[in-house]
Amino acid sequence: MLIEFKNETIAYKNKVVFRDFSLEINEKERVALIGPSGAGKSTLLRAIYNKIAEQASYVPQDYGLVPQISVLHNVYMGRLDQHSSWQNLRTLIRPATEIKTDITDLLAELGISNMLKKRAGELSGGEQQRVAVGRAIYRNSPVMIADEPVSAVDPHQAHSLLETLSSHSPSLILSLHSVELALSHATRVIGLRDGNIYFDAVPDKISSRKINKLFSKNSQVNTSSKFNIK
Amino acid sequence: MLKTSLILLTIALFALLAADIEVLTLDPWRELGRLTLGFFTPDFLAVWNFKEALLNTIVFAFCGTSLGILLGTILAFKFELTAVRLFAAFVRSIHEIFWVLLFLPVFGLNAFCGVLAIAVPYAGIFAKVYAEIIQESEARPRDLVPVGTSGVSLFFYAVLPVVWNDLKQYTAYRFECALRSSTVLGFIGLPTLGFHLETAFSEGLYSQAGALLLLFYLLVSSLRWWLKPKFVVLFSILSWSVLPLTTQFSWENMIRFFSWEIVPWPLRRDGFFAGTGEVSWNLNAVSEWFVKLLNEEIFWGVINTLILTQIALVGSAVIALVLFPTVSQHFSTKLLRQVSHLQLIVLRSTPEYLLAYIFILLWGPSMLPAIIAISLHNGAILAFLIGRHSNLINLCHGFPKRRLDRYFFEILPRIYGSFLAFLFYRWEVILRESAILGILGVATLGFYIDSGFAEEKLDVAFVLLLVTALLNLTVDHISQRTRKHLHLSNETSSI
Numbered sequence: 001m002l003i004e005f006k007n008e009t010i011a012y013k014n015k016v017v018f019r020d021f022s023l024e025i026n027e028k029e030r031v032a033l034i035g036p037s038g039a040g041k042s043t044l045l046r047a048i049y050n051k052i053a054e055q056a057s058y059v060p061q062d063y064g065l066v067p068q069i070s071v072l073h074n075v076y077m078g079r080l081d082q083h084s085s086w087q088n089l090r091t092l093i094r095p096a097t098e099i100k101t102d103i104t105d106l107l108a109e110l111g112i113s114n115m116l117k118k119r120a121g122e123l124s125g126g127e128q129q130r131v132a133v134g135r136a137i138y139r140n141s142p143v144m145i146a147d148e149p150v151s152a153v154d155p156h157q158a159h160s161l162l163e164t165l166s167s168h169s170p171s172l173i174l175s176l177h178s179v180e181l182a183l184s185h186a187t188r189v190i191g192l193r194d195g196n197i198y199f200d201a202v203p204d205k206i207s208s209r210k211i212n213k214l215f216s217k218n219s220q221v222n223t224s225s226k227f228n229i230k
Numbered sequence: 231m232l233k234t235s236l237i238l239l240t241i242a243l244f245a246l247l248a249a250d251i252e253v254l255t256l257d258p259w260r261e262l263g264r265l266t267l268g269f270f271t272p273d274f275l276a277v278w279n280f281k282e283a284l285l286n287t288i289v290f291a292f293c294g295t296s297l298g299i300l301l302g303t304i305l306a307f308k309f310e311l312t313a314v315r316l317f318a319a320f321v322r323s324i325h326e327i328f329w330v331l332l333f334l335p336v337f338g339l340n341a342f343c344g345v346l347a348i349a350v351p352y353a354g355i356f357a358k359v360y361a362e363i364i365q366e367s368e369a370r371p372r373d374l375v376p377v378g379t380s381g382v383s384l385f386f387y388a389v390l391p392v393v394w395n396d397l398k399q400y401t402a403y404r405f406e407c408a409l410r411s412s413t414v415l416g417f418i419g420l421p422t423l424g425f426h427l428e429t430a431f432s433e434g435l436y437s438q439a440g441a442l443l444l445l446f447y448l449l450v451s452s453l454r455w456w457l458k459p460k461f462v463v464l465f466s467i468l469s470w471s472v473l474p475l476t477t478q479f480s481w482e483n484m485i486r487f488f489s490w491e492i493v494p495w496p497l498r499r500d501g502f503f504a505g506t507g508e509v510s511w512n513l514n515a516v517s518e519w520f521v522k523l524l525n526e527e528i529f530w531g532v533i534n535t536l537i538l539t540q541i542a543l544v545g546s547a548v549i550a551l552v553l554f555p556t557v558s559q560h561f562s563t564k565l566l567r568q569v570s571h572l573q574l575i576v577l578r579s580t581p582e583y584l585l586a587y588i589f590i591l592l593w594g595p596s597m598l599p600a601i602i603a604i605s606l607h608n609g610a611i612l613a614f615l616i617g618r619h620s621n622l623i624n625l626c627h628g629f630p631k632r633r634l635d636r637y638f639f640e641i642l643p644r645i646y647g648s649f650l651a652f653l654f655y656r657w658e659v660i661l662r663e664s665a666i667l668g669i670l671g672v673a674t675l676g677f678y679i680d681s682g683f684a685e686e687k688l689d690v691a692f693v694l695l696l697v698t699a700l701l702n703l704t705v706d707h708i709s710q711r712t713r714k715h716l717h718l719s720n721e722t723s724s725i
Contacts, residue, residue, distance in 0.1 A: 053377045064370040068391035077371075077387050081378035088383040139376060 002027045002143065002171060003048055012043040017195045025173065027142075030166065032186035033175040036215050039192040041175040042147050048173060049145045057136035057169070059146035063128050067121025071112070071131050074120045075103050078139035103138065109164055110134050111157070125152040133161065137168045144169035151177055159184075179211055231650055231716055242544035245537040250673075251601070254594025261592050268436020269443070276438045277445055280426050284445060285472075287422040290341065290415070291408035292469035294348025296462075298408075299401065301349065302356025309361035322354030323658075323702035325666040326411045327418055327583075328676075328695055331683045336487050341474050344420040348411050352404065359400055367393045398459055406453055410581040413446060417583065418669070427584065431591060443580075450579045492692040494519055523690060528697055531668070531675035535701065538597055538664040538674055539657075542604035546660065547653055549609025550616060551642075557617035560625065560641055561633055574617075577610035582663045586670055595671030604663050608656050616649050651718035654709045661705050665698050675701070 003025040010018040017040040025031055025048075033041045042061055049058045057078065065074050072095060080088055091099060100116070107113050110130045115123060120131055129152040136144060144165060150158035158178070162185050166172055176182045182189050183203040191198040191206075191214045198214050199206060255261065308314045324332075329347035330339075337343040371388040416424020423446055430439035457465075490498065490507065496515035501508035555561035556570035582603050589599030620641055630636045668676025675698045682691030 058374065060370065060374065062370065064374040066371045066388055066391050068394060069387070073387065077375060079376070080380075080383045080387060081376040083383075085380040085382040088380075089386060092386055 001025075002029070003051055005047075010040075010043060010047045012040075012046075017043045018047075019195065021195075023190075023197070025171075028170050030172040030185065030187040031174070032182035032189050033173075033192055034179055034182050034189060034211075034214070035192035035198070038194075040195045041192055044192065045145055045147050045173065045175055052143060055141050056143040056145050057139040057141045059132050059136045059144075059149045061147040061151070063132035065120040065128055065131060065135075068119060070117050071107070071115045071120055071123070071134075072100065072103050072117065074131055075106065075134045075138050078135040078137075103134075106134050106138060110161070126154075126157075129153060130161065133165060137165070140168075142169070143171040143173070146172075146174040148175055148177055150181065231646060234650070234712065234716060238540070238544055238547075242540045245540045249537050249541060249597045249601075251598040252594075252596050253598065254596055255592065258592045264434070265436050265588070265592070268438075269440040271437050272440035272444055273435075273437035274441050277441050280423065280442060280445065283416070283421060283423050283426050284449070286341075286420075287409060287412045287416075287424075287449070289469040289473055290344050290348065290412040290420070290422060291405065292466050293345040293473050294412065295352060295401075295405055295408045296466035296469070297345065297349035298352030298356055298404075301353035302360060305353060305357035306360035306364070309357060314357070318354040318357040319703055319706065320354070320699055322351045322358070323662070323699040323706070324351060324695060325662050325676075326351055326415060327666055327669065328679065328698070330415060330418055330420070331679070331691070332695065334683070335491060335688060336483050339419055341420075344412070344415050344422070345473065347415065348408055352408065355404070356401075360397060363393050363396045363400070364389060367396070401462075402453070402457060405457055406450055406579075409446075409450055409453075410579070414581045414583045417587065424584070428587070431587065447576065447579060451575065487688075491688040494689045494693075495687070498689075520693075523693060527678040527690070527694065530673065531678045531694065532697065532701060534597075534672070535661065535664050535668075535674040535698075538600055538604070538667070538672065539661045539705075541597070541601050542608070542660050542664060543653070543657055545601055545605030546608035546612060546656060547649075549605050550612030550649070550653075553609060553613035554617040554620065555633075555637065555641075557614065558620040558641070560620060560623070560636060571614075574610045574614045577606055578614060580607065582607040583666065583670075586667050590670050590672075597672055600664070600667045600670075600672045600674075603667070604660055607663075608660055612649070612652055612656065615652050616645050619648055620645050647716075647718055650716065651713060654713050654718065657709045658702060658706045661702055665701075 001024055003023070005021050005023040007020050007022055008018070009016055010021055023044075033044065035041055045058075049056055066077070069092075073092065076091055076095070076099060083091070090096075104113065104116055107116060107130075110133060112123075112127055112130050112134075115127060115131075120128060123131065129149065133146070133149050136146065146165065149165060150161050153161055155178075158181060162181060165174075166185065172186075174186075176185075183206070186203060188200070189203055189206055190200045191210070193214055199210055302318075305314055305318055309318070326347045329350055330343055333343045333346055337346070367389070371392060372384065375384050375388050412422050413424045413427070416422035416426070417428045419425065423442055427439060427442050430436070430442060490509070493509055494516050496512055496519045497509045499515075500510045500512075553570070553574065557567050557574065559567065562570065585607060586600050586603035589603050593599050623641065623644055625636075625640055629640055665675040665679075668674035668678065669680045671677065675694055679691050679694045679698070682688070682694060
């Protein structure tokens with residue numbers, strides 16, 4: 001098993017979001033979290049990342065790039081732990097050809113090939129998001145955790161970006177704004193609402209009624225789900 | 231906030247009753263006339279004679295600041311340790327001039343002594359500000375760095391690039407301060423511009439003084455054109471290479487300083503008269519000595535320093551509140567703003583010590599010149615800051631047409647919080663200045679410290695210096711508590 005929560009409490013900024021929370025995720029699963037904003041998707045992803053930080057890459061919702069340094073260096077930061085401090089300093093001043101080629105290829109795959117030397121802060125939101133994804137892929141870890149990794153690119157590009165993301169990591173855990181993307185890319189979809197798992201199933205088993213209810217503004221769903229903990 | 235302001239005002243009024251403010255000179259106006267005439271007829275031919283002093287001023291500033299940056303950076307990395315924080319607070323609470331007096335017996339009056347006197351307090355300031363800048367910077371990139379990344383890599387990838395701009399701006403501002411410090415150190419004998427300013431003023435050569443002052447303003451205002459980050463390292467190396475490093479430093483001097491010269495006299499008396507140079511532990515005599523010192527010097531020094539500080543604090547506030555509309559777009563035309571701006575820059579660039587020196591020349595050594603000098607300098611800085619702040623305010627349509635209404639109902643309420651925050655940050659600085667102006671004859675702590683050094687009573691001077699530092703730390707602490715209590719913003723620390 002890759003990740004296991006057993007009756008745990010998960011808090012964000014000293015506020016409890018998940019109480020008595022249980023969840024298991026296995027290797028090679030492609031899990032998508034969906035749900036209305038404020039459901040606790042980011043908090044859960046962060047908690048998962050904290051559990052397995054050594055073997056995971058993470059794309060946060062706000063990218064967390066260093067705007068002042070180049071795209072190359074931002075991507076390279078994914079592997080800071082795999083080189084000596086000396087090599088890292090050298091790369092900061094003059095990157096080795098090998099590193100340059102690797103990152104150039106990766107950027108081409110992400111559709112931002114000519115941005116290698118640009119400073120991350122100069123890029124558009126969508127481009128920054130690709131750099132953040134690139135940094136996570138470059139990290140080359142068995143698990144990829146990504147918080148809305150395609151929110152800033154257009155729908156068509158979102159598909160190919162998700163393809164790229166999946167092709168590099170055997171295990172994938174991500175949150176998505178678009179239900180359609182979740183259903184088409186994941187092997188398991190978890191519906192979250194107000195700190196509770198509302199459903200957890202393979203995409204085929206999820207009816208549109210369930211999804212409508214998950215996103216409905218009706219507070220009844222809210223309360224009923226709170227008391228219906230499995 | 232109103233309550234705090236009224237308390238400060240009341241204290242200042244009572245202090246004013248107790249303060250010694252009088253004009254001691256017979257004909258202050260005639261001297262002022264000569265001074266003004268001198269400033270308008272600057273003797274530029276004399277400037278050539280001061281080229282060495284000009285170079286020294288720059289070299290001392292560069293060496294002092296670069297050493298300060300180096301030491302401060304090291305301290306900043308360990309700033310979470312209480313010992314480091316206390317050490318930094320202690321060294322920055324003592325004025326550069328006091329450091330010169332303190333280093334004098336160990337190193338002699340030379341270039342190295344001057345550089346060290348700038349570097350040591352600046353190290354404390356850099357440590358604090360650098361640590362604060364890093365602490366308040368964007369933390370997300372730091373959180374995301376892979377687990378197991380070395381501290382060095384983390385720093386160079388995820389911290390330094392993020393804070394670089396802020397560090398650069400603050401350090402550049404400190405270079406400007408260092409030029410002031412370096413100039414002022416000339417007044418106590420180091421070969422910088424201040425040395426010649428002192429001579430020119432004391433001999434009544436006001437045209438020469440005017441030329442020197444203009445030279446100084448030119449130096450400070452030209453900084454932004456030639457002080458580029460890429461040249462700083464080069465300039466620093468050049469400065470160190472031309473610095474005449476002929477110190478009389480010896481370990482014997484150092485040991486003698488700590489184990490003999492600053493030891494209270496009653497402990498040394500027997501050894502001194504017996505010629506053995508040994509310290510005898512006569513604790514009764516020491517406590518008597520200390521009580522006498524407390525009654526005769528410490529008490530009055532502290533009282534006068536506080537009186538001057540509190541009056542000058544309110545003085546600065548009043549000047550700032552009166553002057554800031556002249557640089558605010560809500561009150562003044564563009565032309566007036568530009569003229570006022572220049573005026574504020576001149577007041578801001580002139581070191582308080584120099585202003586006080588000039589006013590004391592005119593009115594004699596009472597508290598009056600000190601109050602006016604400190605209030606003008608700090609008031610100008612505050613006016614500049616809140617004026618800039620007020621320009622960020624967008625008034626909606628239908629704001630009061632009369633300027634007085636606009637001032638009291640629209641602008642003042644909006645800027646008052648940050649104004650108080652800035653003011654409280656200056657409190658510690660004003661106290662430092664109040665203490666140091668004692669050297670010019672006002673009876674604050676600096677007066678007693680200076681007498682101690684002059685009479686070679688290093689033990690007395692040392693105790694008084696510790697008292698000054700302690701007073702400074704206390705005021706800094708109260709200022710922090712008050713800011714916290716009033717929920718004033720924390721972003722103003724780098725001024």
